[in-house]
Amino acid sequence: GSQGTQGTLGNQGTDGNFGGATFDYTFDTSSDSGDPGTGKVRLNQSTERTATELYIDDDDDNGNDISSFLQTINSVSSTIKGHVRISNKIDSSQFLLFQISGLTDNTGWWDLDINNVGYSVDSPFTNNEDIIISFVTTGDKGTQGEKGTQGEQGTTGSQGTQGTQGTTGSQ
Secondary structure: OOOOOOOOOOOOOOOOOOOOEEEEEEEEOOOOOOOOOOOEEEEOOOOHHHOOEEEEEOEOOOOOEOHHHHHHHHOOOOOOOEEEEEEEOOOOOOEEEEEEEEEEEOOOEEEEEEEEEEEOOOOOOOOOOEEEEEEEEOOOOOOOOOOOOOOOOOOOOOOOOOOOOOOOOOO
């Protein structure tokens, strides 16, 4: 038999997200410090981009425990331990990007010290919004280099001029 005609071309897919390790979570708009609950992430400010703390449960929406991954980020010795990007699960144009400078394991949830370095709008997320959270670690700080050799001795300066002789005192 004869070959059939070629089908129509499909629609273009959506843009991909930020690289790194990505996990499925739900956004919680509460700014209270503490365990946000299974599968949830929250920030410590209602204006989301100004947050300095991120609270994340050990378990994502699929029940995956990410605490060993967060321990890996925590072990980085650099001042900036990595970056975290929160974005809408199906619309990567809604996002917040933060540097991570510290992590605290609170048994069941983590507290991350963060500083915003990029955002789409001041507060892109609504309560219970389906989000993804992506992490990229920074390498460890390198060891300090050896002390350099001492420089050569400078040239001797020019001799100063002799002062004038003082007057003889009276008797």
